[in-house]
Amino acid sequence: MIDALLFGTFFLTVTLFILALFSKVLLRNDQMKKRVNQYLFEEENMDKGERNKQRKMMVEFRLTKEKIRKSLKKKDKGSKLEMDLHQAGIPLKPEEFIMFKWISILLTGGIAYLIFNHFIFLIIGFIVGRSIPNVVVSYKKKKRIKLFNDHLAEMISSIVSALKAGFSFPQALQNVRNESPYPVKEELDLLLKEMQYGTSLEESLNRLKERVPSDDLDLMIQAIVIQRQVGGNLAVVLEQIVFTIRERVKIQGQIQTLTAQGRMSGLVVGLLPVILMGMLYVVNPSYMTVMFIEPIGVILLILAAISATIGFLLVRRITSIEV
Numbered sequence: 001m002i003d004a005l006l007f008g009t010f011f012l013t014v015t016l017f018i019l020a021l022f023s024k025v026l027l028r029n030d031q032m033k034k035r036v037n038q039y040l041f042e043e044e045n046m047d048k049g050e051r052n053k054q055r056k057m058m059v060e061f062r063l064t065k066e067k068i069r070k071s072l073k074k075k076d077k078g079s080k081l082e083m084d085l086h087q088a089g090i091p092l093k094p095e096e097f098i099m100f101k102w103i104s105i106l107l108t109g110g111i112a113y114l115i116f117n118h119f120i121f122l123i124i125g126f127i128v129g130r131s132i133p134n135v136v137v138s139y140k141k142k143k144r145i146k147l148f149n150d151h152l153a154e155m156i157s158s159i160v161s162a163l164k165a166g167f168s169f170p171q172a173l174q175n176v177r178n179e180s181p182y183p184v185k186e187e188l189d190l191l192l193k194e195m196q197y198g199t200s201l202e203e204s205l206n207r208l209k210e211r212v213p214s215d216d217l218d219l220m221i222q223a224i225v226i227q228r229q230v231g232g233n234l235a236v237v238l239e240q241i242v243f244t245i246r247e248r249v250k251i252q253g254q255i256q257t258l259t260a261q262g263r264m265s266g267l268v269v270g271l272l273p274v275i276l277m278g279m280l281y282v283v284n285p286s287y288m289t290v291m292f293i294e295p296i297g298v299i300l301l302i303l304a305a306i307s308a309t310i311g312f313l314l315v316r317r318i319t320s321i322e323v
Contacts, residue, residue, distance in 0.1 A: 087145070108128050110122075152184070152220070164235050187212055208221070266315030269311045
């Protein structure tokens, strides 16, 4: 009796499992058919004029990219912009970044003009929109380099351990590459690929230094290049570099803590006049409009902007201490 009950339970379980499997497969097929039919239906019902319009827009987009690429080559700005985008970790080509900058200029200027309904804010919006992409690239560049420096000491320690275990330097780099987080892994991938394509170790390390402008990385690369030319125990040299980097990071953290109040004061000095001007314009537009119409008001605004900028830069200069 018990055997028959167990057999029936087993048979029912297997049957339900097979039915669930078939229903899932059939459901996938139905979903696939619906998607294909929807796509075909849209293609059939799509007007020829709309398709031609889409093709024309794509052609114009590609032609615009090509024109921007040629202009960058003529001005020799494409390579520098490409390096900046790589250092920031932004997966864009230089011509695509220029197009996004133009979009930012037009969008920010239009929004500023719609909100304040004054021509001067249109110009201010254009200036702000032009600077927004550069600020984003600069911020992401600093953040990526800082993230690289945070993992650099750990990377060098892993290289030292691999060298002591008997690995060669390229083998040690390959082992560290497999265990490293972003962005160290990405840069080591490029370094090893260049070496596989026939580039010498010194040249590959110099290119890595160009891609990642870090003083700590420069110290490590110089030690490796000198060791390969003169000789010596590379593991011992790198251990001293790891100690130096960790002490520098510790001191930099203390400096950031001690100068936090000064940096905040500089931010307040730079942003408080702009915020107050915007609030006064929202509360009483006629009161602030005089500043943009009268010549004395325009001169005062220019002097105020220059003074606030100088104060902000001075405070930043005082609180930025290099280690």
